Amino acid sequence: MPELPEVEIIVRGLRKNILGLKLTEFKIVNKNLRYEVPKEMEVIYKNKIIKHIFRIGKYGILLFNGKSHIVFHLGMTGKFRFSNKKTDNQKHDHIKITLNNGLILLYNDIRKFGYFSIINNPISLYNFKNLGIEPIYLKNYTDYLWNIIKKKNKDIKSLLLDQSFITGIGNIYASEILFDSKIFPFKTASKINKKSFTKLLNSIEKILEKAISSGGTTIKDFQNIVGDLGYFQNSFKVYGREGLTCYKCKNLIIKIKSKGRSTFFCNICQK
């Protein structure tokens, strides 16, 4: 589900609804996520106040008064929902947070690839997860990124999915970004010229911004915190369009599976 735009939408929703509230209970319903949810979280966050909520890459951060904060990752199927009923239990609910205004925030994750962890210094995420550049700051790191890209012998699509290069891009937006910048997904990164590279950075910014302003992408089940669906999928040019005609050249969109991930492209428009 969640690439940078979806996580951003979730984080904005949380900020709007629970910033400044106090947790009256932090309950672990099912600790089995990608990493086991630390039991002490139930004690640590009880009666703590949410001071800041923000996003780093595909991670969400909740800052509290005190020294312990929370980092969460939504994996493929992680989602939040609000409830005002204490008895609201659904299959695959993992975390139940009760706020001092009576609202209950539930974290549900079917495939359990997401997680909740304690973090003391959020900036340390950049180090221990080895995160790369935030898409919003790309323009400030043009030289840095160019120096990396011209040394990489892997294909550009793999590089875009590498969170230690640029953080936040996932499988859907990688295909869309490469179509927008007219770059063939399996082109070796080091062979991309400066002009295409500049176009690539522009496309990353453009596509991600448009996705955010569209409320994210809903293919199966992404929804924001109050249940609204995203609609960026209506703007897809290549993702999920294999066998359909390219909007630009009328050639058929191709799907290739590589490294376990599907890649969509137009082999006329993308060189």
Next chain:
DNA sequence: CTGAGATCCTGTCTGC
């Protein structure tokens, strides 16, 4: 340093 493939897990869709 690369790519390929497996793995974690569950639900849904496709084809026979």
Next chain:
DNA sequence: TGCAGACAGGATCTCA
């Protein structure tokens, strides 16, 4: 209708 297999917005590990 049933069932096996493929596939899914991610990240990480092993092996070649």
